[in-house]
Amino acid sequence: MRIMILDARYFKVFFIQILIASFPFYPASEVNELQSLLDQVSIDRINNHIEDLVNFRTRYALSENCNKSAQFLFNYFSSLDGFYVTFHNFSIGIRDPQFSKNIVALKKGTDRNNEYILLFAHYDSISNIPLSSAPGANDNACGVAIMMEIASIINKYSSNRRLIFIAFSGEELGLLGSRAWVNDNYEILGDTIAGICLDGVGRGEKISIIFADEESTILADFVFNMSIKLGFENFEKVNDYRGLTGTDSGAFFGRGVRIIRLWDKDRTYIHTIKDLPETLYPSHLVDTTKVILASLFYLLNKPLEILFEKTYSEYSKKNEIGQINKWIIIGVMLLISLFLAFYKKRTSYSKHIQKERNRPFRKF
Numbered sequence: 034m035r036i037m038i039l040d041a042r043y044f045k046v047f048f049i050q051i052l053i054a055s056f057p058f059y060p061a062s063e064v065n066e067l068q069s070l071l072d073q074v075s076i077d078r079i080n081n082h083i084e085d086l087v088n089f090r091t092r093y094a095l096s097e098n099c100n101k102s103a104q105f106l107f108n109y110f111s112s113l114d115g116f117y118v119t120f121h122n123f124s125i126g127i128r129d130p131q132f133s134k135n136i137v138a139l140k141k142g143t144d145r146n147n148e149y150i151l152l153f154a155h156y157d158s159i160s161n162i163p164l165s166s167a168p169g170a171n172d173n174a175c176g177v178a179i180m181m182e183i184a185s186i187i188n189k190y191s192s193n194r195r196l197i198f199i200a201f202s203g204e205e206l207g208l209l210g211s212r213a214w215v216n217d218n219y220e221i222l223g224d225t226i227a228g229i230c231l232d233g234v235g236r237g238e239k240i241s242i243i244f245a246d247e248e249s250t251i252l253a254d255f256v257f258n259m260s261i262k263l264g265f266e267n268f269e270k271v272n273d274y275r276g277l278t279g280t281d282s283g284a285f286f287g288r289g290v291r292i293i294r295l296w297d298k299d300r301t302y303i304h305t306i307k308d309l310p311e312t313l314y315p316s317h318l319v320d321t322t323k324v325i326l327a328s329l330f331y332l333l334n335k336p337l338e339i340l341f342e343k344t345y346s347e348y349s350k351k352n353e354i355g356q357i358n359k360w361i362i363i364g365v366m367l368l369i370s371l372f373l374a375f376y377k378k379r380t381s382y383s384k385h386i387q388k389e390r391n392r393p394f395r396k397f
């Protein structure tokens with residue numbers, strides 16, 4: 034009877050081990066969480082942000098109003114919980130040195146805080162009469178407004194990686210703000226997983242996801258697939274070196290960073306006093322916000338191997354090896370359990386025989 038109890042215990046341990054080893058991994062209600070994020074996107078709020086920015090009349094980097102709009106953006110990001118907001122000042126103009134301001138809003142990550150995801154858009158504008166009027170609704174109040182909307186939604190959630198929003202100035206004068214920021218933060222580029230630039234996404238037939246090298250292709254594929262998954266048909270992938278380097282993404286390009294730009298390629302009102310909010314397409318604004326929000330949701334949290342398709346095949350190979358290892362472990366555990374059960378049975382049995390042998394003979 035004692036032997037039977039010992040046997041049962043060893044087999045019980047073995048079965049628990051089998052259960053743990055073969056238990057499948059299911060991501061916990063990930064889809065529902067993403068949907069709840071997307072449901073919060075509001076076109077009214079996005080339009081209000083665009084109006085607020087256009088109401089500065091001009092955001093030309095050499096104008097006083099540009100600095101007023103910088104303060105407005107600083108206050109906005111500071112009003113959201115979870116962001117650490119700073120001005121990044123840089124020199125602008127040669128004859129009469131003056132400063133312009135980038136606004137940097139940083140949200141800490143949890144267990145991958147040393148890895149960065151960047152989302153940026155320039156807030157400065159230009160026209161043929163830049164000191165008096167440069168509304169810059171499509172170029173690029175809309176990109177900044179989308180960033181503001183995403184920040185107000187994502188700030189309620191914690192994420193693994195560190196997220197940095199940057200509103201750049203001086204883009205229209207030659208990518209001055211983004212170049213200065215990249216020079217001053219060169220050391221984090223190696224740890225930057227992805228950078229997304231929004232510049233001119235409010236009009237045009239389609240929103241182009243612009244890439245130009247192998248690294249940016251991987252990220253463009255990822256964001257484009259996200260637009261398909263969300264059921265949008267107004268996005269396309271475009272290999273366009275000039276499109277990528279002609280704006281702030283150019284300051285990052287060629288420095289080993291996965292960088293893309295979203296752009297409508299529409300030049301109808303660009304750099305004119307007619308670049309006004311009423312010329313924008315609300316559907317482009319909402320769809321772009323959702324695609325970028327969903328992309329960030331994964332970019333901020335998932336391991337690199339499952340984020341980007343290029344490395345995905347390597348990941349599945351590793352997974353196959355993992356599966357084989359699992360069955361080897363289960364086999365070894367089975368052998369150990371059988372050995373222990375058999376060994377205990379034998380030793381108990383031989384002890385029993387020994388006892389019998391040592392028992393003194395009864396005298397009749």
Ligand SMILES: [Zn+2]
Binds near residue numbers: 155173233
């Ligand atoms: Zn622009």
